[in-house]
Amino acid sequence: MRTSPDAQELLSIVAETFRTDLLPHIPPAQRYTALMIANALGIVQRELAGADEAGHAMLAALALLYGEDADDSLSGADLRRRVEALQHRLCIEIAAGDFDHDGQDVLMECLEEIVQARLGIANPKLLRG
């Protein structure tokens, strides 16, 4: 069965129509709400289009610590589960004090890259460069 346009295409035209046709005409009292809707639509668009890319970036970041388990052939739910599993392992090691004295530079690099990957979806305006 072919559904056309697909969800991503439909969302894309919804977001564009909202921004260009409706947003300029929203009364001031509702403008904040309208901007929140535009913001939310943008997040959903970027997440649908870029979830795997962000997942791979996070996996690459975690590979700094857990190279052997960072399989970059994964995608979709498998990719998400692997990222979650490695982050969970990292959380446990951090809480146990494994990074209290050594390895903090690599840890910080890994964490910064994880945050950058998530920002690429949530708020790419804050990404550097």
Added chain:
Amino acid sequence: MGALIDGESRPRLESWLAGATGATRVSVADEGTLGGGAISLNLAVTLDIDGGPRAGRHACVLRAQPGGAAVASGMKASISKAQEFAALRAAFGAGVAAPEPIAACGDPAVLGADFYIMRRAEGIGAGHKVVKADQPQRGLARELGRQLGRLHKAGPDTPGLEDLPVPAASPALDCVHTYRDWLGDLALRDAVLAWGLRWLEIHAPPPGDLVLCHRDYRTGNYLVKDGGLTAILDWEFAGFSDPMEDLGWFCARSWRFGRHDREAGGLAGREDFYAGYEETSGRRVDPQAVAYWETAAYMRWAAIAVLQERRHTSGEEPSLELALTGRMLPEIELDLLRHIHGLGLTASAPAAVGAEPSGDAGEERVA
């Protein structure tokens, strides 16, 4: 929550107010909801008081605790309206520019919610407007420092504050436990938050002075008119803690509204804010301790964002604004990591706090 003041509740409110203010008669005009009510509900009201010590017309704010599920799930971060009123009264009594407290009501039969009434102050509160100025607002930053110094004269021995909880062991470790509690299982799924908690644990300063802290003292929570301070608002997080907690919160990047070059709340440099604080508090500012509490500020804001988002995802309080607050987490975490990065990488060498950081973290310098 529906209209708090309607035809049915108004007479109850008016007769309760007459008793509370020693008046013969009070009439209440409701002028609608005021902003800044993510947690509490703020109504603009005007009281016409006949008789008694407060006879006359008073522009006021009625601040209520919304009832129901939201309180149970989300807002364990805030104190009760009776406690908030007590903190406000202590602050006002200490000479802080807080709105004058009028009366508090804990009887649900009056409005169906705990509430209190305070005088209404004039001015602009919105952070992005307050920081809009060509030149640094050095006088305002200094005045906000002075106000905080006065507030920090109050402590657990101050009369009227008996009902505010006192931290168990060390305020710093107490905070770490609280943030961990608010985050729940996210502390074991989000490595940045896990590292923030661990960092705070390792670097926790020993317990020192315990003072009444505002705990949300920041740009956006005070009113400014013609460049001058008129009132400090939003006392719902007040509690006893390390005095440097309020300074770290005030200076955090999250509340500079884009004016990152003006580290004291987007107003001016830290030196003006610190100088005002030292004038009235009788205490030296410890930049290293402020840097610690600034890390705590990012963790606290992250944990509060998670609590807010859960109010939405739990289904108890569907709200686009609350849902989007959850998506602010990476942005708060970026601030957290930048700040820790600027303090130096070695946990076992806290002396690195205040050292010259590298690269674009330069504006995070604390000394």
